[in-house]
Amino acid sequence: MNASLKVLNNYVKVDDQDPLELSEKITRIGHEVEGHHPLAVGTKLVVGYVKECIDHPNSDHLHICQVEIAPGEVTQIVCGAPNVAAGEKVVVALPGCELYGGKIAAGKIRGEESNGMICSIAELIPDNRLLRDEDKAGIHVLPADAPVGVEALSYMGLDDFIMEIGLTPNRSDCMAMTSLAYEVGAVLRRPVTLPEIHHYDELESDITVDVETDLCPFFGAKLVKGVETHESPAWLRHALLSSGIKPINNIVDISNFVMVETGQPIHMYDYDKLNKKAFTIKQGFSGDYKMLDGEDYTIEKEDIIVSTDGTVGCVAGVMGADATKIDENTKNIVIEAATFDGPQLRMTARRLNLLTEASQHYIKGAINTANTLNVLDRCADLLKQLANAKEIYKTVATDYVAPEKKVTVSVERVNGLLGTSFTVEEIKDxxxxxxxxxxxxxxxFTVTVPAYRNDISMDADLIEEVARLYGYDNLPSTLPEMSMTQGLLTDKQAKERAIAHILSDLGLHETLTYTLTSPSKVNDFNLFHPDDENIKLMWPLGEEHSVTRKSILPHLLEVVKYNNDHAMKDVNIFEIANTYVNEEIEQLGIAMSGLYMDIPWMGEKVEASYYVVKGLVEKVMDVLNITPARYSLVRVEEDNKDFHPGRSAYIRMGKDIVGVIGQVHPAKAKAYGVGETYVAQLNLTALIGVRSSKLKFTALPQYPSVSRDLALIVDRDVPASDIERTIFKASKLIKDTTIFDVYEGEHVAKDKKSIAVSLMLQDEKRTLDEKTVNEAMEQVLAAVKKAYSAELRQ
Structure with missing residues (x-):
């Protein structure tokens, strides 16, 4: 936001302050002055009088001017402006003058001496976008009574200092110069003087106002007749230039100046262009309509519209319609001042690409609705003074009662929160x-909060005001008093960190992807939220990020594709993150593509596969202290659209599915633009919540172990993991099992398979003898025969 010291001086005296020191003081109370610049740039600029102007003998467009630059002091200046003439008062840049475009020096132009330059406004103000065409086309001609020899910028009122203030979101009220004046007045301990509003005899208005939407809490309209449209006075033009607004004419400039002063956007309608003198604020319009800039814009049903004559008179808070615009023939105008819903207006302005200065005030919540009636009177007063308005009519507005907001805070609460020892008198100050x-x-203290301070709602806000004005730098550095606590992780945090560490140690890279996704992908790989409705953002940045995700895997596949597209074919990644629908579920996602391990000097390469991912999941289960006996793997459905039906399995605990391991279905992989990719997805919320025995440490065994191998003939559809689980339960002496071969073919029936298992037996209290080992093996054979009709392969 640009804040002009000249404009600010209208409300609080600052013209005796050093601008840089004032900027520092404002920054220290929380309004950071991010930069500053003068309105106009130029040294050694004086008011001059063109006594004589003749054509240059060696040019068809240059003129030789004799210019009086001080009483009795005349110098020659060559000028190329088409509007230079004898008898004019002008702005003269003397030799040595530094303008933003460079330094002026004396010299000769086509053989004729020139001791300076006659300036246009465009040569003084860096931002030419704010200037009129006539300001750029020729030199600036001053009034005839301008005193020769005086400093030009000061005489013209262009000696202004502009602070570029970065307002925090909670202080949008300071977009109004009157609100900023209260801040500056508090810093300087000076009174704030609001402009006096002159009230005139008002006539009864024939305007009617009707609001048919909840998105317009207040709407006011005031009729003013007999205005004259012409150029604004210099002070008004310069005030707008200092605020970054281009002057147009006195009518438009008044509306913009009132917005700068009060923070309330103003819109004006040509009263004579209204067939029915009625304003209806509603939604429901759709179609293309021509706006003030002459362009057609598509209006949608949710847009807030100020309707006149049954059509669009104004897109509320954004831009007026072409049919009711003010022009040079306008005599009678209706002034609108209203409050509109910021979020809806923001959506409309963004869609139409019309984020105007006025719309920003609504979007950021800078409107003080309680002051809107005064704003309308202020506009009418300025129209009377600057546009010779003949008749002023009574304001027509919707009912609005400004709520009185009171907040209580105690001295003890202030000092307790800030660690200070303020007295009652200091807080009163x-x-x-x-x-x-x-x-x-x-x-x-029971404080009645001013209507323009939308940021104050509780005692902590008042305490912040005390801290700001006292000075954050002056607050003592104290430690809060609290009981001692151990800086430990919760059980959940410890397990999450352990999982991340073990996967990183095993060669996977951790990713962090976006929580939002698109409706077209939200149900892909959706294992844990099958029946939950999507959570949609009210105002999404785009369709691709409009709903919360239900699975991490789609984003991991996008990471795989991104790396593949950048010549990284071996991608091994994981992510621990939450998914949000009806409930929040923390998930672990793993995705692997290409080589998992490549050690050239050892000649060892391991490709990503189902078994590699399964091994990683088993490591995660070990970290969570969940033994293999507590979960099982179940093949996914044959018609599964997300996972390869022959290379994927659900992880089941009891009746609940807590995860999945497998290959991405080829059709789905093609849709995501990836090759053969293996993934895992675990419900960590469920797994971390599983009750498990505490991790126990035992001494290293003192007695040797014994190994035995078994080759069992079982049905082809019997999972090898089930056989292992049964073997473990058969004897307490079984400490480990390893399946080292699965055979199907010759000497084995077609509906059978041979599974070779290596067993390790051990007793912590004694050395095993042959008899004990044989008894244990017989128990194993009996258990697998009973469970699976397994036979020992001969």
Whole structure:
């Protein structure tokens, strides 16, 4: 936001302040002055009088001017402006003058001496976008009574200092110069003087106002007749230039100036172009309509519209329609000042690409609705003064009762939160400087919050005001008093970190992907939210990020594709993140493509596969202290659209599916633009919540182990993991099992397979003898025979 010291001086005296020091003081109370610049740039600029102007003998467009630059002092200047003439008062840049475009020096132009330059406004103001065409086309001609020899910028009112303030989102009220004046007045301990509004005899208005939407809490309209359209006075043009607004004419400039002053956007309608003198604020319009800039814009049903004569008179808070615009023939105008819903207006302005200065005030919540009636009167007063308005009519507005907001805070609460020792008098001083009214009961302040301060709603906000005005740098550095606690991770945090560490140690890279996704992908790989409805953002940045995700895998596949597209074919990644639908579920996602391991000097390469991913999941289960006996793998459905039906399995605990391991279905992989990719997805919320025995440490065994191998004939559809689980249960001496061969073919029936298992037996208390080992093996054979009709392969 640009804040002009000349404009600010209208409300609080700052013209005796050093601009840089004032900028520092404003920054220290929370309004960071990110930069500053003068309105016009130029040294050694004086008012001159062109006594004589003749054509240059060696040019068809240059002129030789004799210019009086001080009483009795005349110098020669060559000028090429088409509008230079004898008898004009002009702005002269003397030799040595530094303009933003360079330094002026004396010299000769086509053989004729030139001791300076006669300037246009465009040569003084760096931002030419704000200037009129006539300001750029020729030199600037001053009034005839301009005193020769005086400093030009000061005489013209262009000696202004502009602060570029980066307002925080909670202080949008300071987009109004009057609100900023209260801040500056508090810093400088000076009174704030609001402009006096002159009231005139008002006539009864024939305008009617009707609001048919909840998105317009207040709408006011005021009729003013007999205005004259012409150029604004210099002070008004310069005030707008300082605020970054281009002057147009006195009518438009008044509306823009009132917005700068009060923060309330103003829109004006040509009263004579209205067939019915009625304004209806509603939604429901759709179609293409021509706006003030002459362009057609598509209006949609959710847009807030100020309707006149049954059509669009204005897109509320954004831009007026062409049919009711003010032009040079306008005599009678209707002034609109209203409050519109910021989020809806933001959506409309963004879609139409019309994020105007006015719309920003609504979007950022800078409107003080309680002051809107005064704003309309202020506009009428300025139209009377600057546009010779003949008749002013009574304001027609919707009902609005400004709520009185009171907040209570105690001295003890202030000092307890800030670690200070302020007295009642010191806190009173802060509230007085901010012009807050309050009641004091002992050490308790009940503050009536000004209507323009939308950021104050609780005692902590008032405490912040005390801290700001006292000075953050002046607050003592103290440690809060609290009981000692151990800086430990929760059980959940510890397990999450352990999972991340083990997967990183095993060669996977951790990713962090976006929580939002598109409706077209949200149900892909959706294992844990099958029946939940999508959570949609009210105002998404785009369709691709409009709903919360239900699975991590789609984003991991996008990461795989991104790396593949950049010549990284071996991608091994994981992510731990939440998914949000009806409930929040933390998930672990793993995706592997290409080589998992490549050690050239050892000649060892391991490709990503189902078994590699399965091994990683088993490691995760070990970290969570969940033994293999507590979960099982179940083949996915044959018609599964996300996972390869022959190379994928669900992880089941009891009746619940807590994860999946497998290959991405080829059709789905093609849709995501990836090759053969293996993935895993675990419900960590469920797994971390599983009750498990505490991890126990035992001494290393003192007695040797014994190994035995078995080759079992079982049905082809019997999972090898089930056989392992049964073997473990058969004897307490079984400490480990390893399946080292699965055979189907000759000497084995077609519906059978041979599974070779290596067993390790051990007793912690004694050395095993042959008899004990044989008894254990017989128990194993009996258990697998009973469970699977397994036979020992001969």
């Amino acid at each position: 802060v509230f007085d400087r901010l012009c807050f009214s309050y009641d004091l009961d002992g050490t308790n």
